[in-house]
Amino acid sequence: MLATVASASLRGYDGLAVNVEVHVSNGLPGYTIVGLPDATCREARDRVRAAMLSSGLHWPMRKVTINLAPAGVRKPGGALDLAIALGLLAASDQIPVESIEGLGAIGELGLDGSLKPVHGMMCIASAVESDCLVVPATAAGEARATYGKKLFQAENLAELVQALVGEGKLRKVEAVERASGNEDTESLDMSQVLDQPLARLALELSAAGGHNVLMVGAPGAGKTMLAKRLPSVLPDLSSDESLIVSKIHSAAGYRNFDGSLIVRPPFRAPHHGATKVGLLGGGTGAMRPGEISGAHGGVLFLDELGEYPPRHIEALRTPLEEGVIRVSRASRSLELPADFILVAAMNPCPCGTSKNCRCSDSSRLRYSQRLSGPVMDRFDLRIELSPPGADSLFSNEVAESSVAIRDRVVAARKFAVARGVRTNAKLDFSMLQKVTCLSSSAESMLREAVEDGLLSARGVAAVTRVALTVSDIAAVKSDNTQGSVTELSESDVATALSLRSELGQMFGERP
Amino acid sequence: MTIDDQTLALVVLASLDGAGPARLKWLLDSSDSPTQALELLRNKRLKNRPAPQGLNSELVEKWSNQSRRISEGKVVERLVRDQMTVLTPSADCWPIPSDDPDPPVLLFARGDLAALTQPKVAIVGTRRCSSVGRKFARQVGAELSGLGISVVSGLALGIDREAHIGALVSKGSKPIAVLGTGVDVCYPRRNQSLFDELLAKGLVISELPPGTKPRRWQFPARNRIIAGIADATIVVESHLSGGSLLTADESVERGKPVLAVPGSVLSPAAAGTNQLLRDGAELCLDVDSVVETVYGFGVPSKPKESRGDDKGSPLVELILSEARSGSGTLTTVMSAWKGPSDEVFTEVQKLAASREISINGERLGVL
Numbered sequence: 099m100l101a102t103v104a105s106a107s108l109r110g111y112d113g114l115a116v117n118v119e120v121h122v123s124n125g126l127p128g129y130t131i132v133g134l135p136d137a138t139c140r141e142a143r144d145r146v147r148a149a150m151l152s153s154g155l156h157w158p159m160r161k162v163t164i165n166l167a168p169a170g171v172r173k174p175g176g177a178l179d180l181a182i183a184l185g186l187l188a189a190s191d192q193i194p195v196e197s198i199e200g201l202g203a204i205g206e207l208g209l210d211g212s213l214k215p216v217h218g219m220m221c222i223a224s225a226v227e228s229d230c231l232v233v234p235a236t237a238a239g240e241a242r243a244t245y246g247k248k249l250f251q252a253e254n255l256a257e258l259v260q261a262l263v264g265e266g267k268l269r270k271v272e273a274v275e276r277a278s279g280n281e282d283t284e285s286l287d288m289s290q291v292l293d294q295p296l297a298r299l300a301l302e303l304s305a306a307g308g309h310n311v312l313m314v315g316a317p318g319a320g321k322t323m324l325a326k327r328l329p330s331v332l333p334d335l336s337s338d339e340s341l342i343v344s345k346i347h348s349a350a351g352y353r354n355f356d357g358s359l360i361v362r363p364p365f366r367a368p369h370h371g372a373t374k375v376g377l378l379g380g381g382t383g384a385m386r387p388g389e390i391s392g393a394h395g396g397v398l399f400l401d402e403l404g405e406y407p408p409r410h411i412e413a414l415r416t417p418l419e420e421g422v423i424r425v426s427r428a429s430r431s432l433e434l435p436a437d438f439i440l441v442a443a444m445n446p447c448p449c450g451t452s453k454n455c456r457c458s459d460s461s462r463l464r465y466s467q468r469l470s471g472p473v474m475d476r477f478d479l480r481i482e483l484s485p486p487g488a489d490s491l492f493s494n495e496v497a498e499s500s501v502a503i504r505d506r507v508v509a510a511r512k513f514a515v516a517r518g519v520r521t522n523a524k525l526d527f528s529m530l531q532k533v534t535c536l537s538s539s540a541e542s543m544l545r546e547a548v549e550d551g552l553l554s555a556r557g558v559a560a561v562t563r564v565a566l567t568v569s570d571i572a573a574v575k576s577d578n579t580q581g582s583v584t585e586l587s588e589s590d591v592a593t594a595l596s597l598r599s600e601l602g603q604m605f606g607e608r609p
Numbered sequence: 610m611t612i613d614d615q616t617l618a619l620v621v622l623a624s625l626d627g628a629g630p631a632r633l634k635w636l637l638d639s640s641d642s643p644t645q646a647l648e649l650l651r652n653k654r655l656k657n658r659p660a661p662q663g664l665n666s667e668l669v670e671k672w673s674n675q676s677r678r679i680s681e682g683k684v685v686e687r688l689v690r691d692q693m694t695v696l697t698p699s700a701d702c703w704p705i706p707s708d709d710p711d712p713p714v715l716l717f718a719r720g721d722l723a724a725l726t727q728p729k730v731a732i733v734g735t736r737r738c739s740s741v742g743r744k745f746a747r748q749v750g751a752e753l754s755g756l757g758i759s760v761v762s763g764l765a766l767g768i769d770r771e772a773h774i775g776a777l778v779s780k781g782s783k784p785i786a787v788l789g790t791g792v793d794v795c796y797p798r799r800n801q802s803l804f805d806e807l808l809a810k811g812l813v814i815s816e817l818p819p820g821t822k823p824r825r826w827q828f829p830a831r832n833r834i835i836a837g838i839a840d841a842t843i844v845v846e847s848h849l850s851g852g853s854l855l856t857a858d859e860s861v862e863r864g865k866p867v868l869a870v871p872g873s874v875l876s877p878a879a880a881g882t883n884q885l886l887r888d889g890a891e892l893c894l895d896v897d898s899v900v901e902t903v904y905g906f907g908v909p910s911k912p913k914e915s916r917g918d919d920k921g922s923p924l925v926e927l928i929l930s931e932a933r934s935g936s937g938t939l940t941t942v943m944s945a946w947k948g949p950s951d952e953v954f955t956e957v958q959k960l961a962a963s964r965e966i967s968i969n970g971e972r973l974g975v976l
Contacts, residue, residue: 293940295943295944295950296938296943297940446970459736482970482972483940483971484938484940484971543962568951572951589951590951592954592955592957592959593954596954596957596971599969599970
């Protein structure tokens with residue numbers, strides 16, 4: 099007897115349609131799974147057998163062959179358990195073959211027959227090639243978010259089998275309203291940041307223009323606190339972005355969804371002990387999205403940048419440039435979205451104290467040399483932070499809230515969209531020249547910086563980009579609009595220059 | 610470049626392996642002129658005389674062989690190629706007073722010889738300096754240079770480096786570096802960019818022949834030249850057994866003023882300088898005290914550069930006062946200034962461009 103059940107397994111942040119073909123025939127009792135299952139998937143044989151027996155079903159003492167088609171692609175994870183079980187039941191005449199016609203199934207089985215959610219349900223549900231789909235009840239919301247056809251849920255195998263033999267009814271999953279998520283970060287607000295006007299400005303510009311930020315400062319200056327609040331001033335994700343971000347987070351297993359999509363920009367802060375694969379994505383099975391993809395549409399925060407292995411930081415250069423990461427392995431390659439704002443924090447020297455530094459010149463130099471020039475060039479905004487003064491610690495003034503800043507950011511980003519890019523940070527030099535011109539005083543200020551050797555050609559482009567964002571924010575504040583060519587004033591350029599310290603200056607080296 | 614036979618012979622003798630200042634003097638004492646001494650050495654006809662320690666007949670034999678292999682033409686070629694000048698005591702700009710107890714026999718120089726005719730003050734100190742020492746060295750270097758006084762130092766890390774940088778930044782007089790290696794060898798390598806800048810905007814001198822690699826004993830010997838050419842020596846920071854104390858000793862021996870910067874009694878990097886002060890060194894508190902001690906008059910007050918209409922605006926005043934306080938940052942100015950922050954940035958950038966303040970990261974300072 100032969101039965102086929104449609105299912106899917108995870109690949110990157112997308113699903114791969116898999117047909118589970120179950121063949122039960124006469125012969126010596128045996129049980130094999132073919133079609134490149136990975137270790138977890140291969141173990142389905144034991145889970146499925148135990149689950150069937152626990153659910154009061156009968157195990158066929160015959161020759162069982164299971165093929166996962168297409169046979170040449172590796173299938174990871176336990177998502178195929180349920181499909182294998184249903185196929186076996188149909189092939190061994192325990193449920194009618196007609197009952198599973200057009201039915202897809204996704205879900206991992208417990209030994210007691212319970213159905214368990216799987217990573218990336220949101221990604222794989224939409225890939226199943228069937229007329230209707232059954233999923234574990236706990237993952238129903240997530241599947242509903244992307245699966246457009248009829249969707250059913252079940253708590254365990256026994257319940258499902260009862261329905262299929264006509265003794266019960268399949269429970270339908272209704273469409274859920276897409277509510278906004280990420281409540282956990284909403285408690286972080288810029289109004290909680292004391293003083294630090296320079297850093298607040300830098301974050302606002304970063305949010306408005308998508309500029310990467312490097313913060314250098316002694317411990318306690320508030321680098322981490324500030325970075326965590328950057329998402330709170332970023333605009334909501336668009337519906338397309340929202341779906342992509344949700345799928346990535348589902349695939350990476352960051353959270354289980356109740357069916358709502360992520361609408362607030364994510365914040366990822368991998369520890370410096372993270373492996374390269376953990377950061378960039380990859381791995382043998384599903385090619386899991388890495389932290390940089392997890393930060394897609396939001397903020398990637400690298401605290402203690404100097405502690406990350408230089409190779410890992412260098413590897414961020416291409417994604418920073420292109421907004422995607424291409425993970426290539428021997429068997430296949432995959433493109434994962436990785437368009438994020440990079441925020442990095444670093445101490446000024448290994449000992450980290452701003453006063454009474456105990457570091458020798460050579461150790462300071464080694465510390466600053468952990469960042470290569472090309473990596474430094476990716477940071478349009480580089481600021482130095484000092485701990486807030488006593489006055490501001492005890493003042494009663496309440497700083498501006500994130501919501502007020504976010505309104506300006508949203509308005510300023512519209513100017514960038516009018517220029518044909520998502521944010522100003524994406525403007526390359528030739529585009530930049532088309533949409534900006536320098537006032538004479540601004541030009542002389544930039545010229546002077548170049549002649550003093552403070553700015554390279556790349557630096558000029560970076561300063562111009564930031565100055566454009568400064569000008570955008572100023573236009574929002576004064577309720578003006580920006581024309582197709584924006585004239586940058588002296589103060590725009592001065593602001594951008596002030597927010598772009600040279601690394602050598604920050605680490606006490608020679609300018 | 611023209612070079613006379615006597616100087617050329619001197620260069621050849623100085624290039625012999627292991628011919629330090631004392632041994633070189635011994636060689637020259639053997640006859641009336643360097644050419645003659647070279648002639649005698651090449652023909653192995655040097656008279657037997659009491660020799661400095663370590664100088665034996667074997668070494669003389671080696672020198673003799675080596676001197677015959679050195680071609681004068683090649684030596685000239687190299688000097689011309691690397692734009693090196695050879696100074697002898699007869700040169701117009703020979704910087705060492707005639708009563709020096711231990712003058713070098715010759716000096717190799719690269720850069721602008723005019724630097725030697727300026728008034729000169731040495732700034733020396735430890736390589737393992739504190740951040741305040743570093744800051745003070747740079748500040749005094751810049752201010753002295755601004756007054757037209759050349760800053761002499763030794764191109765070491767730490768205080769030396771900061772003094773040189775200060776002198777270069779202020780764009781006043783031409784700084785002088787006295788090396789413990791050949792004038793075409795940068796040691797430590799990390800100072801390469803500073804070395805290049807000194808060559809372009811100042812002067813680099815050494816008594817050691819071109820190509821001489823760093824060796825331990827050469828650096829204390831170099832200190833006597835620093836003391837010899839400078840009108841006075843400022844020790845910014847020194848440990849209890851620091852090389853800069855040797856420079857101070859050499860300075861005292863030559864009857865030149867030694868100034869020391871007082872430091873915390875708890876700081877090991879200030880132990881040497883505090884010791885100097887106890888032993889009677891002059892107190893160095895600022896550039897005024899240096900000029901007064903060394904040249905005996907006060908510093909004429911610097912005419913402040915006027916910057917037209919912005920002069921005296923409350924914001925400029927605020928920025929300048931924050932910069933002078935030493936702890937001012939962009940953040941403190943922004944917190945204190947109630948107006949829009951772009952005004953702050955514009956003024957700060959303008960003041961930095963006209964070199965009235967410096968920006969280091971976000972820290973403001975005065976040059």
